[in-house]
Amino acid sequence: MLKQTPLNTVHRAAGAKMVDFGGWDMPVSYGSQIEEHHAVRRDAGMFDVSHMLAVDLERGNASGDANEHANKNANKNANDGPRDFLRYALANNVDKLTVAGKALYSCLLKPDGGVLDDLIVYFLSENRFRIVVNAATADKDVAWFRSLLDEHGAKLKFTPRHDLAMIAVQGPRARERVWAVLQHLTPDAKAATEPLKPFMAAEVGEYFIARTGYTGEDGFEVTLPATDAADFWRALAAAGVKPCGLGARDTLRLEAGMNLYGQDMDETVNPLESGLAWTVDLASPRDFVGKAALLARAPTRQLTGLLLEDKGGVLRAHQKVMTRSGEGEITSGTFSPTLGASIALARLPAGVVAGEEAHVEIRGKALAARVVKPPFVRHGKSLLA
Amino acid sequence: MNVPTELKYTASHEWIRSESDGTLTIGITDHAQEALGDLVFIELPAVGRKVKAGEACAVVESVKAASDIYAPVGGEITAVNEQVVASPEMVNADAYGHWLYKLKPENAADVASLLDAAAYTAAVGED
Numbered sequence: 001m002l003k004q005t006p007l008n009t010v011h012r013a014a015g016a017k018m019v020d021f022g023g024w025d026m027p028v029s030y031g032s033q034i035e036e037h038h039a040v041r042r043d044a045g046m047f048d049v050s051h052m053l054a055v056d057l058e059r060g061n062a063s064g065d066a067n068e069h070a071n072k073n074a075n076k077n078a079n080d081g082p083r084d085f086l087r088y089a090l091a092n093n094v095d096k097l098t099v100a101g102k103a104l105y106s107c108l109l110k111p112d113g114g115v116l117d118d119l120i121v122y123f124l125s126e127n128r129f130r131i132v133v134n135a136a137t138a139d140k141d142v143a144w145f146r147s148l149l150d151e152h153g154a155k156l157k158f159t160p161r162h163d164l165a166m167i168a169v170q171g172p173r174a175r176e177r178v179w180a181v182l183q184h185l186t187p188d189a190k191a192a193t194e195p196l197k198p199f200m201a202a203e204v205g206e207y208f209i210a211r212t213g214y215t216g217e218d219g220f221e222v223t224l225p226a227t228d229a230a231d232f233w234r235a236l237a238a239a240g241v242k243p244c245g246l247g248a249r250d251t252l253r254l255e256a257g258m259n260l261y262g263q264d265m266d267e268t269v270n271p272l273e274s275g276l277a278w279t280v281d282l283a284s285p286r287d288f289v290g291k292a293a294l295l296a297r298a299p300t301r302q303l304t305g306l307l308l309e310d311k312g313g314v315l316r317a318h319q320k321v322m323t324r325s326g327e328g329e330i331t332s333g334t335f336s337p338t339l340g341a342s343i344a345l346a347r348l349p350a351g352v353v354a355g356e357e358a359h360v361e362i363r364g365k366a367l368a369a370r371v372v373k374p375p376f377v378r379h380g381k382s383l384l385a
Numbered sequence: 386m387n388v389p390t391e392l393k394y395t396a397s398h399e400w401i402r403s404e405s406d407g408t409l410t411i412g413i414t415d416h417a418q419e420a421l422g423d424l425v426f427i428e429l430p431a432v433g434r435k436v437k438a439g440e441a442c443a444v445v446e447s448v449k450a451a452s453d454i455y456a457p458v459g460g461e462i463t464a465v466n467e468q469v470v471a472s473p474e475m476v477n478a479d480a481y482g483h484w485l486y487k488l489k490p491e492n493a494a495d496v497a498s499l500l501d502a503a504a505y506t507a508a509v510g511e512d
Binding site: 033316 | 422423425426428444446448449451474477
């Protein structure tokens with residue numbers, strides 16, 4: 001039995017084509033996924049991302065049984081707050097979060113440096129942080145965090161928020177459409193969220209509104225009570241926001257050069273070989289899970305972009321890539337509706353540089369492709385020379 | 386589901402129209418274009434190529450996936466539709482209005498073994 005978000009009946013009533021995505025029954029498109037893609041680049045579209053899980057990490061009496069066992073760290077770290085714990089748990093450094101409401105993208109690593117998940121962490125106060133993790137990995141992440149809390153000895157309250165829904169509204173006109181809808185519900189929403197810079201969030205009543213996204217466009221990701229989700233979705237649709245499925249979400253994030261967990265990286269690769277070195281803080285003296293493994297071995301591969309130059313097909317995951325420095329493999333490939341060309345992320349030998357010619361094997365033919373540095377598209381514009 | 390009764394079909398979602406000159410015109414069904422989603426690339430066989438029944442001879446790719454197109458019967462490719470190569474989205478807009486290729490069957494009687502509209506509709510229902 002597939003899991004359903006609070007918007008499942010709304011998607012089905014709209015005639016969405018549904019697919020199994022990591023155990024969830026999710027809309028892949030409502031009609032043409034290319035039209036949905038263009039709506040986000042040119043105006044505003046919305047995505048049900050309620051399958052993702054928000055987890056609150058708070059100082060206070062640990063309600064969970066996870067911290068009851070005595071261990072060698074129990075006394076040493078008993079007074080640690082969420083920041084102290086996350087400084088150790090995440091590859092990126094939460095000390096970059098100095099202003100309340102600020103968000104940080106980070107990998108969650110295994111001790112061997114493999115990527116357990118990628119996530120966003122929000123700093124709300126020294127007593128409260130919120131983490132948003134991927135859907136397919138949520139159970140694994142929760143178990144990991146609980147065992148890490150136990151080992152670390154921090155007495156923190158760890159609360160998966162299954163009572164919340166998430167709707168991403170993205171595009172150049174996304175914010176104004178959200179404000180138009182919210183003014184009837186919470187009149188102060190615009191005043192509270194208009195000053196937000198990218199990667200900042202504000203809480204407005206029961207709504208958590210973040211200027212974040214997975215498309216390369218401006219917009220908000222709105223977290224709200226699951227019971228309000230259907231009404232909010234319908235109001236956004238009535239305000240001209242186009243419902244978009246996972247199909248458009250994938251072409252948009254790939255154009256924006258953003259990794260998809262499980263496809264571009266997983267437990268078998270480290271972030272330095274996944275285009276995510278910028279998210280790993282190796283400079284500060286702090287220790288974190290996976291640090292020693294990352295320092296022990298120089299990367300031999302890199303994740304980079306490809307643009308197909310020959311005609312003859314579409315770049316797809318697992319196609320073989322031939323370069324002067326050796327072979328690699330495409331991890332995500334698609335047709336870019338904005339560029340009208342096929343693009344991909346590929347894991348290639350470390351020596352390959354942007355601008356270099358490569359060849360991709362498609363149906364037995366070696367087609368020419370150019371190595372490019374992602375992103376491909378930002379704010380509706382091609383970044384390719 | 387849109388399945389015109391005057392056409393023949395395969396279980397692999399090609400439609401076939403018998404022309405008065407004895408050739409067959411072949412495309413993909415409305416159900417196929419719907420399942421594939423937005424088409425962005427079409428590769429057609431060389432004119433003059435000889436194909437066996439069930440042989441993969443063309444490729445359509447949507448944003449989501451690549452799919453082979455099969456010859457419904459054995460024969461020789463006599464024409465291909467360059468318009469759909471230039472604008473694959475035409476097939477999404479009208480799958481029966483835009484053919485992919487024409488084929489002269491080796492044995493005209495083979496056409497009788499193809500599915501009619503009712504049989505194709507039933508086959509899709511079992512997918």
